[in-house]
Amino acid sequence: MDIGPVWRAMLKNKAGFVLIALQIAVTMTIMVNAFAIMQERANNVGRESGLDEANTFALASAWFDEFDRDLMKIRIDEDLALIRGVPGVRSAVASNSFPLRQGGWSMSLQTEPGSQSPDSIGSAIYFVDEYGLDTFAATLIDGANFTPNQVSWQVQNDDTWPATGIITEALAKEIFPDEEGSVVGKTIYINDNDPVNIIGVIERMQAPWPGWTGVERTMLVPQRRYSDFQRYIIRTEPGYRDALMPEIEALLANSSKDRLIRDVTTMEQVRKLAYVGDTAMIRILTFVVMLLTVITGLGIVGLASFNVSRRTRQIGIRRALGATKPAIVRYFMTENLIVSAIGLTIGGILSVALNMVMVEAFSLEPLAWYVIPIAMIALLMVGQAAVAGPARRASNISPAIATRSS
Amino acid sequence: MLNMKKVSKTYRTDTVETHALREFSLTVDEGEFVSVTGPSGSGKTTFLNIAGMLEELTAGTYELDGRDISKLNDKERSKVRNEKIGFIFQSFNLIPELDVFDNIDVPLRYRGFNADERKRRIEKCLDRVGLTSRMKHYPAQLSGGQQQRVAIARALAGEPRFLLADEPTGNLDTNMADSVLDLLAEINDSGTTIIMVTHELTLADRAKRNIFVRDGQISDGPPELHFAAAASA
Ligand SMILES: Nc1ncnc2c1ncn2[C@@H]1O[C@H](COP(=O)(O)OP(=O)(O)OP(=O)(O)O)[C@@H](O)[C@H]1O
């Protein structure tokens, strides 16, 4: 390819080419880093909550008559018995929250008792009974589930924590980083001094906050709480959920006049809400990258068109001197190749630099190396495509121009 | 070597049809130096463009070296222009962004010569037109006469058998015009066929054969008479 004379001719008319090269560099920088952010967000959205999302729904019951502790216990037991008795219901539990709900309970856990322990680790807490594991589709990988007699009612005016707990594998690794063997039987401390004996480890169950870095850190404790606001999480046999949602809602509503059933929601709806920010971010960044790419493409078309007009005469002369039409097309393609190569080299350096800043500032994952060559190839192709139209027009300029205009 | 039979060229615009050439017939033999004169608008440039394959003809036949030109496609025509024909234009037509060396290099690159061969030819041609010292100059840094000599060097670099010149001295003063004509005569002496369009009779006289074009046709008789007639009309 005849890069030499093309390059030397470009040096005589630098301004336009410099601007386009910079535009390509900036577009590449933004493209690559936007992609890094999108990739991270997409990873978030793709994470598993641990739930059997397709077959799980939740609803809440709010009683509005005068609060009576003993009556609440009876009502909750009745509700759970009612729900669990519905054909098609696999299991159900009353809990304070569930994964993806974006609201819940968290506590600091530590391996030694005492306040202000420096090695304390935050964890989500779910209050459940022996049906918790099955309802939340949690797979036990070590130890055992709660037995019914480990499950106790919250004691009035006593905030002592239950003596047993089941934790996720991620939480176990975080609390006992050096433990090679089983953590079952170990004791951790909650609320500074309350000992909790770990009786089981589950593979995965997310905390209610998908944006939290500790989202995989979760502990289940065997306790029922007698608040007049109860959240029931219901897992059905496959395929029963949509039919059972209105049925169970009606069943509960009809069983007592003193309450409202609200927040009836599938886990898919909850998931959508939980990741609405991430999905929006991905859409916005996709749009921004596409817009920038189009603008850059148009810039290249514009510069090439301008150059074709400016060089109408010399293109005719070149044709007269023996250039074929493809040779004229190649000239403009080569020119674009040179501008792109410069822009993409600068863009590559800027991309890595910006990514390093972002990794530092927002603790983003470092860029996957292959994003850079992919972005380069993509922008190179955009450039060549953008220049193709003007180049073809150039190749159709008549060689007679050489004698006709002066 | 050049053989045109009843060549016509018609330009059509929305409103008018211009018959730039009408049944134009001409034969030029190898080694000839032909001058073409005629009033403005008579079809001289049109003839030259068709001879040089810069434009297609509307009717008639044109054979160059025994090949029927109308049967060639664009790529083949480009190749013939590149290898067999050298062009010299009134307005020099050097490429402003390229220096003298790169300008002469243009047709040689299209020819596909390697770097050594191109360099050898460029240096030889520049030597022939006496501008070796200006190799790295840009056209804007040269006088009109120098630019035209670079253009001639560019036309000669491919060692064409056929040189076409449209008013090569039109933008030059008498001295420079003379030196360009000397150069053309010398080139012709070394065997290259030349067709030169000019409106200056003194220059036309230096050709070995004169043809006079009027209304898109060759007309007979000594050019002086026709010029006198054109002037008095
Ligand atoms: N592209 C074109 N479209 C329409 N008409 C054209 C075109 N080119 C030339 N003509 C017409 O064809 C005729 C012959 O033009 P041509 O350029 O051959 O004349 P010429 O003899 O070279 O004149 P001059 O001495 O002024 O250069 C003129 O009437 C001109 O207006």
Ligand SMILES: [Mg+2]
């Ligand atoms: Mg003319």
